[in-house]
Amino acid sequence: MLSADVSPKAAAGRRPVLEIDDLKTWFHTDAGIVKAVNGVTLSVAHGETLAIVGESGSGKSVTGLTVMRLLGRQSSGGARGRVEGGSIRFQARDGEPVDLIGVSDAEMARIRGRDIAMIFQDPMSSLNPVFPIGDQIAEPIRIHKRVDRRKARQMAVDLLRDVGITDPDRRVDAFPHQLSGGMRQRVMIAIALACDPVLLIADEPTTALDVTIQAQIIMLLKRLQRERGMALIFVTHDLKLVEEIADQVAVMYASQIVEQGPASAVLAHPRHPYTKALLACTPHGAGHGARLVPIPGVLPNPLDPPAGCRFHPRCSLAVAECAATLPVLETVGADHVARCFRWRELAS
Numbered sequence: 001m002l003s004a005d006v007s008p009k010a011a012a013g014r015r016p017v018l019e020i021d022d023l024k025t026w027f028h029t030d031a032g033i034v035k036a037v038n039g040v041t042l043s044v045a046h047g048e049t050l051a052i053v054g055e056s057g058s059g060k061s062v063t064g065l066t067v068m069r070l071l072g073r074q075s076s077g078g079a080r081g082r083v084e085g086g087s088i089r090f091q092a093r094d095g096e097p098v099d100l101i102g103v104s105d106a107e108m109a110r111i112r113g114r115d116i117a118m119i120f121q122d123p124m125s126s127l128n129p130v131f132p133i134g135d136q137i138a139e140p141i142r143i144h145k146r147v148d149r150r151k152a153r154q155m156a157v158d159l160l161r162d163v164g165i166t167d168p169d170r171r172v173d174a175f176p177h178q179l180s181g182g183m184r185q186r187v188m189i190a191i192a193l194a195c196d197p198v199l200l201i202a203d204e205p206t207t208a209l210d211v212t213i214q215a216q217i218i219m220l221l222k223r224l225q226r227e228r229g230m231a232l233i234f235v236t237h238d239l240k241l242v243e244e245i246a247d248q249v250a251v252m253y254a255s256q257i258v259e260q261g262p263a264s265a266v267l268a269h270p271r272h273p274y275t276k277a278l279l280a281c282t283p284h285g286a287g288h289g290a291r292l293v294p295i296p297g298v299l300p301n302p303l304d305p306p307a308g309c310r311f312h313p314r315c316s317l318a319v320a321e322c323a324a325t326l327p328v329l330e331t332v333g334a335d336h337v338a339r340c341f342r343w344r345e346l347a348s
């Protein structure tokens with residue numbers, strides 16, 4: 001254990017609902033081992049929104065799926081992911097914290113839906129086309145809250161109203177194909193919220209929607225999160241959304257967290273060259289009128305990532321040490337950590 005290795009969980013005042021420590025999720029494929037998540041450490045506190053950002057393929061979705069223990073079902077490609085190490089400490093509203101990696105399948109089924117819920121980019125793939133949406137919202141309520149059919153239906157109507165669906169008494173009997181993409185995502189949110197989870201994981205929930213609807217869904221998520229005091233993990237590659245929605249941001253690069261901290265600090269004072277490069281290549285982050293600078297090079301091959309800092313082949317600040325040794329997450333500010341030997345140079 002390296003002494004400088006710190007987890008963002010150490011920050012004072014934040015009560016973690018989820019603490020992921022040194023998580024490793026690997027896929028054993030015919031071509032070799034894809035270490036999709038390889039030493040991820042991050043935390044999210046009760047009532048807080050954490051955005052996980054990074055380029056496509058950096059391991060954001062696999063991190064969320066590992067928390068939900070849905071690796072076999074939802075991941076793309078053929079191989080089934082396996083957790084090879086680390087821990088996922090989850091603290092429900094009451095009771096003792098549990099390590100989600102170790103709990104039984106039956107206990108995980110109870111936690112999923114009741115305590116932690118997840119919504120995906122494409123609601124159509126999660127909704128069942130042959131059942132009315134009301135039934136699909138009522139089902140988790142009946143399972144987890146043990147209420148009768150009539151009461152569950154009424155709760156479904158109330159939830160539809162809460163997520164902004166007009167005429168919910170009629171719409172409760174609609175089938176998914178009768179709704180627009182934005183409405184289907186609202187239904188997914190209603191299903192996710194049905195049992196009042198303490199943590200919601202939203203994996204690029206607005207990517208498939210047009211811009212106006214995207215903004216409405218983001219506002220809806222923000223309102224529901226505030227009203228219910230739940231924690232939200234928001235997976236995105238859109239830094240503009242991060243500023244709008246997140247308290248904390250975790251930046252992921254090639255299967256690892258390279259920086260985590262308060263969104264305001266990370267966006268204004270990035271302490272990892274990758275975060276800085278991401279900001280420089282988005283219209284928002286680069287500042288009004290600034291030239292957009294693409295990040296040189298490409299994400300490393302997941303089957304054969306570079307030694308040392310994963311970002312060093314693309315980094316203008318890299319020195320010999322960066323190619324030889326993997327830096328640990330180091331404290332770079334209040335509640336702010338970065339995985340870089342050269343963060344001081346970046347700061348100055």
Ligand SMILES: Nc1ncnc2c1ncn2[C@@H]1O[C@H](COP(=O)(O)OP(=O)(O)OP(=O)(O)O)[C@@H](O)[C@H]1O
Pocket residue numbers: 027029034035036054055056057058059060061062063075076077078079080081237302
């Ligand atoms: N079933 C699978 N078999 C093999 N490799 C997989 C599988 N699922 C994911 N991967 C690999 O794991 C890595 C991380 O994927 P992940 O979907 O988590 O990335 P991401 O950051 O969420 O990207 P995106 O923004 O495109 O969703 C990628 O290299 C991906 O190809």
